[in-house]
Amino acid sequence: MTARALKTAGMVERHAPLAMAGLILFLPLILIDPGTWLVLAIAGLAMGMMIFLMASGLTLVFGLMDVLNFAHGAFVAVGAYLATGLLSPGGPFAGLMGVSLLGDVGAMLLAILVACAAAGVLGLVFERVIVRRVYGAHLRQILITVGGLIVAEQLITVIWGADPIPLPKPETLRGSIFIGDIAVERYRLVACALGLVAYLGMHFALNRTRIGLLVRAGVENREMVEALGYRVRRLFVGVFVAGTALAAAGGVMWALYQEIVTVHIGADVMILVFIVVIIGGLGSVGGCFLGALLVGLTANFMGYLAPTLALGSNILLMVAVLLWRPRGLYPATKN
Amino acid sequence: MLNWIISGDRPRSRILAAVLIIILLGLLLAPFVFPGTRSLAVAARICVLIVLVASYDILLGYTGIVSFAHTMFFGIGAYGVAIALNALGPSWGAVGLGTVAGVAVSIAAAAVIGLLSLRVRAIFFSMITLAVASFFLILASQLSFITGGEDGMSFRVPRMLTPAFKLFEDEIFGQRFNGRLVAYYLVFISSLVLFLFMLRVVNSPFGRVLQAIRENDFRAEALGNRVVLYRTAASCLVAALAALAGVLNALWLRYTGPDATLSFAIMLDILLMVVIGGMGTLYGAVIGVVILSLAQFYLQDLMGAASSALAGIPVLPELIAADRWMLWLGILFVLSVYFFPTGIVGKLRER
Numbered sequence A: 001m002t003a004r005a006l007k008t009a010g011m012v013e014r015h016a017p018l019a020m021a022g023l024i025l026f027l028p029l030i031l032i033d034p035g036t037w038l039v040l041a042i043a044g045l046a047m048g049m050m051i052f053l054m055a056s057g058l059t060l061v062f063g064l065m066d067v068l069n070f071a072h073g074a075f076v077a078v079g080a081y082l083a084t085g086l087l088s089p090g091g092p093f094a095g096l097m098g099v100s101l102l103g104d105v106g107a108m109l110l111a112i113l114v115a116c117a118a119a120g121v122l123g124l125v126f127e128r129v130i131v132r133r134v135y136g137a138h139l140r141q142i143l144i145t146v147g148g149l150i151v152a153e154q155l156i157t158v159i160w161g162a163d164p165i166p167l168p169k170p171e172t173l174r175g176s177i178f179i180g181d182i183a184v185e186r187y188r189l190v191a192c193a194l195g196l197v198a199y200l201g202m203h204f205a206l207n208r209t210r211i212g213l214l215v216r217a218g219v220e221n222r223e224m225v226e227a228l229g230y231r232v233r234r235l236f237v238g239v240f241v242a243g244t245a246l247a248a249a250g251g252v253m254w255a256l257y258q259e260i261v262t263v264h265i266g267a268d269v270m271i272l273v274f275i276v277v278i279i280g281g282l283g284s285v286g287g288c289f290l291g292a293l294l295v296g297l298t299a300n301f302m303g304y305l306a307p308t309l310a311l312g313s314n315i316l317l318m319v320a321v322l323l324w325r326p327r328g329l330y331p332a333t334k335n
Numbered sequence B: 001m002l003n004w005i006i007s008g009d010r011p012r013s014r015i016l017a018a019v020l021i022i023i024l025l026g027l028l029l030a031p032f033v034f035p036g037t038r039s040l041a042v043a044a045r046i047c048v049l050i051v052l053v054a055s056y057d058i059l060l061g062y063t064g065i066v067s068f069a070h071t072m073f074f075g076i077g078a079y080g081v082a083i084a085l086n087a088l089g090p091s092w093g094a095v096g097l098g099t100v101a102g103v104a105v106s107i108a109a110a111a112v113i114g115l116l117s118l119r120v121r122a123i124f125f126s127m128i129t130l131a132v133a134s135f136f137l138i139l140a141s142q143l144s145f146i147t148g149g150e151d152g153m154s155f156r157v158p159r160m161l162t163p164a165f166k167l168f169e170d171e172i173f174g175q176r177f178n179g180r181l182v183a184y185y186l187v188f189i190s191s192l193v194l195f196l197f198m199l200r201v202v203n204s205p206f207g208r209v210l211q212a213i214r215e216n217d218f219r220a221e222a223l224g225n226r227v228v229l230y231r232t233a234a235s236c237l238v239a240a241l242a243a244l245a246g247v248l249n250a251l252w253l254r255y256t257g258p259d260a261t262l263s264f265a266i267m268l269d270i271l272l273m274v275v276i277g278g279m280g281t282l283y284g285a286v287i288g289v290v291i292l293s294l295a296q297f298y299l300q301d302l303m304g305a306a307s308s309a310l311a312g313i314p315v316l317p318e319l320i321a322a323d324r325w326m327l328w329l330g331i332l333f334v335l336s337v338y339f340f341p342t343g344i345v346g347k348l349r350e351r
Helices: A003-030 A034-067 A070-084 A101-134 A138-160 A186-210 A210-220 A221-225 A232-258 A265-280 A284-307 A309-322 B014-028 B037-063 B071-087 B092-117 B122-142 B179-202 B205-215 B217-222 B227-253 B264-277 B280-308 B322-339 B345-348
Strands: A177-178 A180-187 B166-172 B175-178
Touching: A003 A034, A003 A070, A034 A070, A034 A180, A034 A186, A034 A210, A034 A232, A034 A265, A034 A284, A034 B179, A070 A101, A070 A232, A070 A265, A070 B071, A101 A138, A101 A232, A138 A284, A138 B122, A138 B264, A138 B322, A177 A186, A177 A210, A180 A186, A180 B037, A180 B345, A186 A210, A210 A221, A210 A232, A210 A265, A221 A232, A221 B092, A232 A265, A265 A284, A265 A309, A284 B122, A309 B092, A309 B122, B014 B280, B014 B345, B037 B071, B037 B179, B037 B205, B037 B227, B071 B092, B071 B122, B071 B227, B092 B122, B092 B227, B122 B264, B166 B179, B175 B179, B175 B227, B175 B280, B175 B345, B179 B205, B179 B227, B179 B264, B179 B280, B205 B227, B217 B227, B264 B322, B264 B345, B280 B322, B280 B345
Parallel strands: none
Antiparallel strands: A177 A180, B166 B175
């Protein structure tokens, strides 16, 4: 093969998933009128952004340290339950809320920050107590983190009770904005914006900072980074904590989106998170972002076009991607 | 003779042997020793769970891969029989057809999942089984015209298994030998045969290869074993066994529903039973099932009583309330993965 042909093949290799995303985004236009399509696309993107928040930490932790944390959903649930306390009418941020859009978004951001901090601390403890002893042993890792999930869910029930807790959206985030005669839900736009900011922030941190450089290098070849004298272990703890914090942030937003919080909120959404992580390629943040958007879009378009198929659409998407690329869309280079 | 029956897999511990004999006799004589519908239900549940958990142990303890889809196959077997009996009426033909269909679907599903995910790495398998199992749970509760939806489906079983049927006119040891007892012994004998079959499998050359894969898959491959094929074959085998357990469960309960067969809670129970009893030995599955089932049925009452006795003290009653027993099992589970990964059976054998 000539150098030129190789280069083209590489380009195709790299951009084929993007083309697929474009296809899933625009193909439904044939069947759906543009107004409805826009509504569905924004709904799908919003859902995808929220799932991305929850999935990104999981995939990075896996890529860096080969740890798959099945208890990740517990941190999502912690975020959701903290939101019910913080954003309820009698909560600490009640004074900010219900006056202006700025106040409501501010209250929401504050709640996210508090949830991130709390989940970060819990993540630190979890890493110490549960995960630290089982590095390198996949089987025990899965078992131990599932055990952690059971204990965490039970403790959540002890603290917050077993009944579902309603969580209404702040006043000004309810309802829709009209663009022409198309109604777009406000909260979805906010979710899209926040998710995009989180992705760009993460992109910046990973590609433009020294720590990001080390994290990426660690994902690629951990031994080499250690040989150069860096403590990958400490780096990993940092990424683990950041991952749990992101899960909690996703939990707050997901809870507001669902408007009701149950004990299984984390475990339920974890199914989607796992699908996203698999589709994106374990360890890859870019793949995770694309995978999350694909899952969100597929769920919403299929839900509209063929409600009976919508249930399985994400599983079918996963199967299709795996048949095409067994290691996911953008696998991290380490095998 | 006995050695042949248990495929040369001795308990290797006197206490373990004694406990196993007590369990066997207890289950054999359950209708006579522990009269009452509740204890018979517990005994039948234990028989079914032994098959289900032991088959899961072949995957987890012997092959070293974690699946979260075991309840899915359990459910496929149960729904297979349920749908066949509903469609064709209560006959043994319908039971046979439903069983064959359930087992065939389970094997096909396991083969597809295995070939799709085990090709890459074993950890993929765990995540994909979780996704597929949850998809199946949603499917079963949504397709209500076939599966009865959330409510599940009740159905009539062949007359021989109903309370109205009398095998003998007279009482035996003070028990009427009616159809419920026939059903119980059907469950008991099938479970026993399936368990002995599993003992044979894990002590066969096939079972040895599975253990080799668990210890070091790279080396097993280098020795000339196609690891992917063995893993897939193991997951197909246990899928079929789980489906059979599902059939027994459905025949005993005369009911099948998402919560009774498919829920994630049952999957966690199976995991707890295997790990606490002892991974990598089928006797561990038996011990795990018996201890946890008895705890589930009887300890909960105790915890409820203790909780109300401690009412007034903050937090403490909430922590030991009857519904919180999963919390303590979870903690026990985590501790046992850390400190005695070989479980109760492993501890007994050390002595």
